[in-house]
Amino acid sequence: xxxxxxxxxxxxxxxxxxxxxxxxxxxxxxxxxxxxxxxxxxxxxxxxxxxxxxxxxxxxxxxxxxxxxxxxxxxxxxxxxxxxxxxxxxxxxxxxxxxxxxxxxxxxxxxxxxxxxxxxxxxxxxxxxxx
Amino acid sequence: xxxxxxxxxxxxxxxxxxxxxxxxxxxxxxxxxxxxxxxxxxxxxxxxxxxxxxxxxxxxxxxxxxxxxxxxxxxxxxxxxxxxxxxxxxxxxxxxxxxxxxxxxxxxxxxxxxxxxxxxxxxxxxxxxxx
DNA sequence: GTGTATTTGTTCGTATGTATT
DNA sequence: TAATACATACGAACAAATACA
Numbered sequence: 001x002x003x004x005x006x007x008x009x010x011x012x013x014x015x016x017x018x019x020x021x022x023x024x025x026x027x028x029x030x031x032x033x034x035x036x037x038x039x040x041x042x043x044x045x046x047x048x049x050x051x052x053x054x055x056x057x058x059x060x061x062x063x064x065x066x067x068x069x070x071x072x073x074x075x076x077x078x079x080x081x082x083x084x085x086x087x088x089x090x091x092x093x094x095x096x097x098x099x100x101x102x103x104x105x106x107x108x109x110x111x112x113x114x115x116x117x118x119x120x121x122x123x124x125x126x127x128x129x130x131x
Numbered sequence: 132x133x134x135x136x137x138x139x140x141x142x143x144x145x146x147x148x149x150x151x152x153x154x155x156x157x158x159x160x161x162x163x164x165x166x167x168x169x170x171x172x173x174x175x176x177x178x179x180x181x182x183x184x185x186x187x188x189x190x191x192x193x194x195x196x197x198x199x200x201x202x203x204x205x206x207x208x209x210x211x212x213x214x215x216x217x218x219x220x221x222x223x224x225x226x227x228x229x230x231x232x233x234x235x236x237x238x239x240x241x242x243x244x245x246x247x248x249x250x251x252x253x254x255x256x257x258x259x260x261x262x
Numbered sequence: 263g264t265g266t267a268t269t270t271g272t273t274c275g276t277a278t279g280t281a282t283t
Numbered sequence: 284t285a286a287t288a289c290a291t292a293c294g295a296a297c298a299a300a301t302a303c304a
Contacts (some may be wrong), residue, residue, distance in 0.1 A: 001276050003173055008276090009173070012290085012292090013292075014189070014290080014291080015294085020155075020230055022234055022235055022238045023231075023234045023238075025237040025238040026234040026235070026236075026237035027237075037206075038269075038270065038271085039270080039271070040212060040270075041269095041271075044150060047210075048292080048293090049292060049293045049294075050271090050293090051291095051292070051293065051294090052291085052292060052293080053270075053292095054272085055292090057290085059180055059182075065238065068271085070187075070271075070299085070300085071269085071270045071272095071299060071300055071301090072268090072270085072271095072300085073270075073271085079238075080240075081238035081240060082239065082240075086215075086240065090235070090239060094232050094235060095249065095252075095253055095294065096237060096248075097228070097232055098229070098232060098249065098250050098253040098254075099253040099254075099256055099257050100154075101159075101225050101228055101229060101252045102154055102250075102253055102257035103154045103157040103257070104153055104157070104221070104255045105156075105157075105225060105257075106157035106220075106247060107153045107154075107156040107157040107210075107211035108210060108218065108221060112254050112255070112257075112258040115236075115250075115254050115257075116221075116247070116250060116251050116254050117217060118225075118226065118228050118229065119233075119247060119250040119251075119254075120247050120250075121226075121247050122226055122229040122230040122233055123230075123233045123243050123247050123250070124243070125230055125233075125244040126230050126233030126234045126236075126237055126243075126246075127233070143280085143281060143282090144282075145282090162282080178263060179282080179283085180282060180283050182281090182282070182283075183281080183283080186281085186282090208263075
C-alpha cells in the first residue's frame, strides 16, 4: 500500500492517512476484503505513533470504509456494505463541502462555468487508474 | 449581513464565520468596499466572544478577502486586488480539496459522471443570487 | 498438548497546541 | 493576558491471539 504523509503539513496526520487510504480504495490499489497493514507496522513504516494509525482506522470504520475484526486486523469493506444512513450522511457532507468551495470560487470572482470545468478536471484525475 | 452559526457544530466557530462571510461576498450580499461590522457588534449579535470574530477577520485578511484599516474597521477587498500568489495558492488548495472529494466519491462506488453532475448542482446553488 | 516468544489491538497517562471565553 | 476545554500525537504497559519448537 502506497502511503506518504507530510509531517510538517497543517493537516492532522490521521486525516492525511485517512485520505490516502480512501484514495487507495478509490483507485483500486486496495480492494474489498483486502487486509490493511497492522497499526504497528504501518506506524513504523511512516515513522509515526501507532495511536495515530489506529485513529485513522477508527474514523474509516466509522465512515464505513473498513471493518475491524478484533486483533485479526482491519479489512477494506465492500461498498455495498456501507450502511444506508452512513452513505447518505457522507453524500450530504460532500455536497456541503463542494458548495462551500463553489462559494469561495465565486467570491474570488470566478465564473460558474470555470468552477464546473475545474471540478471536472479534478474528477478526471481522481478517476485515473494508477499513476 | 446575514450570518448564523451553530454553537454545537464540530466545525470551529471562526471557520463557520469565515465561510458565511465568504458566502455573503460570493452572493453579492457584501460588495467590494463595503464595511464589515465591528468585531464587537458582530460578536454581540452572534452571542460569541470578540476574539473569535477577530480571528475570523484575521483569516479572511490573510486569504485576501478583506482589508483591515486599523481602527476604521474591516472592508471587503476588491477581487482584482487579490495578490497573484495568494490567488494561485487558493486555487491550488481548492483543486486539492475537490480532487480529495472526488476520490471519496469514487471509493463509495460513485461514477465520475455522477460526481460532476453533483458538483454542477452545488455550483448552481452557490451561484444563485439570494435566497 | 505445552511453554515461550512474538504480534496484535486496547487502555491509561502525558505533553503540546488550538479554540474559545 | 489568563484560563478553560478540547484535539492531536506520543509512550509505556496490558491482555488476547498467533507461531513455533
